[in-house]
Amino acid sequence: MSDPLSTATPQIHRPWWRGATIYQVYPRSFADSNGDGVGDLPGITGKLDYIASLHVDAVWLSPFFTSPMKDFGYDVADYCGVDPIFGNLSDFDALVARAHDLGLKILIDQVYSHTSDLHAWFAESRSNTENAKADWYVWADAKIDGSPPNNWQSVFGGPAWTWDARRGQYYMHNFLSSQPQMNVHNPEVQEALLAVAKFWMDRGVDGFRVDAINFAMHDPEMKDNPPAPAGNGVRTRPFDFQLKINNQSHPDIPGFIGRIRSLLDQYPDRFTVAEVGGPDPDGEMKAFTAGENHFNSAYGFNFLYAEKLTPALVREALEAWPDEEGIGWPSWAFSNHDAPRWISRWAPPEAQKPYAAMVMMLFASLRGNVILWQGEELGLTQVDIPFEKLQDPEAIANWPLTLSRDGTRTPMPWVADAPQCGFSSAEPWLPFGADHKALAVDLSESDPQSMLNFTRELIAFRNANDAMRVxxxxxxxxxxxxxxxxxxxxxxxxxxxxxxxxxxxxxxxxxxxxxxxxxxxxxxxxxxxxxxxxxxxxxxx
Incomplete structure (x- = not known):
């Protein structure tokens, strides 16, 4: 590979996030500072120099909020608190300050469609039908025979409704039964969520990755979902048998996004990127990023679960985001905390290293933002987690047909010959992959031909060449x-x-x-x- 700065072009003024490379950190699995086997915020702070050395622009932190961890932080019990397993608000403030000293922006997750059932809002809402937060969640009466209000199904399996005897009604949950669905149609709920966003903006956060935003609003008439046509894929959950047109994707969602954008526009240089899943997310992604009054960017699942990377797939993904007035700026992820590592999905075993280098160069060449998943720069492979060590509730519920998310969430290997590869002094919450020791950061740093050093050079090259970045x-x-x-x-x-x-x-x-x-x-x-x-x-x- 050539000198990454050899063709450097003049840098034109633009928002910092346009063409950015964003490094995703999963706090449980990045670095453990206190020896309990689980990563934490001080551990991340101690590794920010490493992240900065990759030449990335920003760090996206997956949830670290107060949570019972039924879905590992995506079940929030306090939006403005840090779970003790990760540290405290002072630890978060120190992380932000150190990141900014290094020239790194900090993005955090925001989960606006559901909370934990241990959230104080839900505790009040379920207490009776007359309380001040009675309409903050999606409640509905049983049918005359006592069955759920409609046929909606949960992503994690089974009906999207759970009976609550305290209210004598069902509450809705698109995910786990411990993740009740908020009624984001309610203006009071919107105000509460905007207050959460303001809390983190005031602490110096540079932007948000917004989780599952297309699940934020449902059809208030509670109409049944129609059946999905039979496809070629294996159906592992009842959720797969329906077209999800009434439990999510309501046309009022862009209006709420506009309110979020209005708030963030009061702070300089902030950035928002939305996760938009589903079989056909293109229309929603465009609606959620249209013009100058919605999210700055969105990413879908074009590559995250693709079994093969082909020119046709790349064409389809890129041509959906033309450089035209009113169309948002795309972001791209090849793997993340939910999706299996691409090197294990795509690379031929006999040519894994050269194939991975080609893919990383392609990744750096895409128009849009590049979201690099922790360990991707090392060439970490997907880990086959045995059933007895699974933590992922979806994989446990649908074993063995649902691919475990745990296999991509395994700990970062820092030092090959240290106990637990330098991640922790205790046994980690998930095991390392058998080949991960050989890919540890210390060994990769000392190898000029490593995936780590190659990735560094590619990101520097992208940053230095205006056509590559924007x-x-x-x-x-x-x-x-x-x-x-x-x-x-x-x-x-x-x-x-x-x-x-x-x-x-x-x-x-x-x-x-x-x-x-x-x-x-x-x-x-x-x-x-x-x-x-x-x-x-x-x-x-």
Whole structure:
């Protein structure tokens, strides 16, 4: 790979988040400072220098809020508190201060569709039908035969309704029964959630990743969901048998997003990115990011569960986000805390390292923000967690057909020869992968050819070249195993060519002598692309 700064272009003023690389940290699994086997906020603070060395712009912290941990923090019992397992608010303040000293922005999760059943709001709401928060959650009477109000199903299996004898009604939950659904149609609920956002903004947070926002509002008429047509995939949950059009995705959601944006616009340089899942999220992603009065960005699941990475898949994902007026700015993730690591899904075992290098160069070449999942820079693989060690409630409930989320959440290996690979002095809450010791940070740091050092160079290259970071994008070729992208800004014109297969390919643009290769991997050069070869060329005439 060439010198990452060799083609540096003048930096044009833009929001810090546009074209940013964001590093996702899962606090339970990043670094344990107190020896209890679970990562914590001081542990993250102690590793911020490492994160800064990756040349990323921001750190996204998965939930660290007060929680019974039935869904590991996505069941919030106090939106403005830090769970003791992770530390306290002073620890969080210290983390933010150190990150800002290093030039890193801090993003945190916001979960606006549901709380824990231990949240004080829910305790009051369930107490009777007349209390001040009676309408803060989604309650409904039983049918005449005592069955649930409609046929809605939970993501984690079984009906999306649980009977509560205190109120003599059912409450709704799109996820676990311990995650009651808030009634975000209620203006008082919206005000309470906006107050939460303001609390964290006032503590110096630079933005939010908003969890499952398309689940935030339901159809108040409680109409049944229609059945889903039979597909080719295995149905592991009743949830898979329905088209989810009434329990989520209500057209009033963008209005609430507009209120969030109005609040954040009172603070300079803040950023919001929404998670939008589902089989066809494109319309919602566009609605949630349209214009200048909604979220700044959104990411879907184009790549997160794809069994194979192909030029056709990349074309479909990228062309859904054209550089046009009124269309939001995309973000991309190949893996995360929910989705299995891409290196295990996509890389051929006989060519894992060269394939991974090609994919990382492709990742850095996409128009939009890059969300790098912790350990992705090391080449960490998915871990097969045995049933007796599973922590993931969804995997336990649907064993063995639902892929465990635990396999991507395993601890970071820091020091190969240290106890517990330097993550903790105690046995971690999840086991390490058998091959993770060899990929530990200390060994990777000392290997010039490691995935870690390669990733660093790629991010620096992306940051230094305006066309890579913010330029528009055109698909020049996307067939068989060949993918060619054109990236163009006001100051630079690049071509990024990728051979995504194991057989050599040749490709060249018109007037090939007007281009020079400025970056390459696996021998890609002069328009010759060996197996998993890739190159980036700059227009010189």
């Amino acid at each position: 330029g528009n994008l055109r698909i020049m070729e996307a067939q068989s195993n060949l993918l060619v992208l054109e990236r163009k800004s006001e100051t630079q014109h690049l071509i990024c060519a990728f051979n995504m297969g194991g057989d050599a390919l040749d490709w060249q643009p018109a007037q090939p002598d007007r281009w020079r290769t400025v970056n390459s991997v696996n021998g890609g050069d002069a328009w010759s692309l060996p197996a998993y070869g890739a190159l980036i060329a700059e227009r010189i005439a």
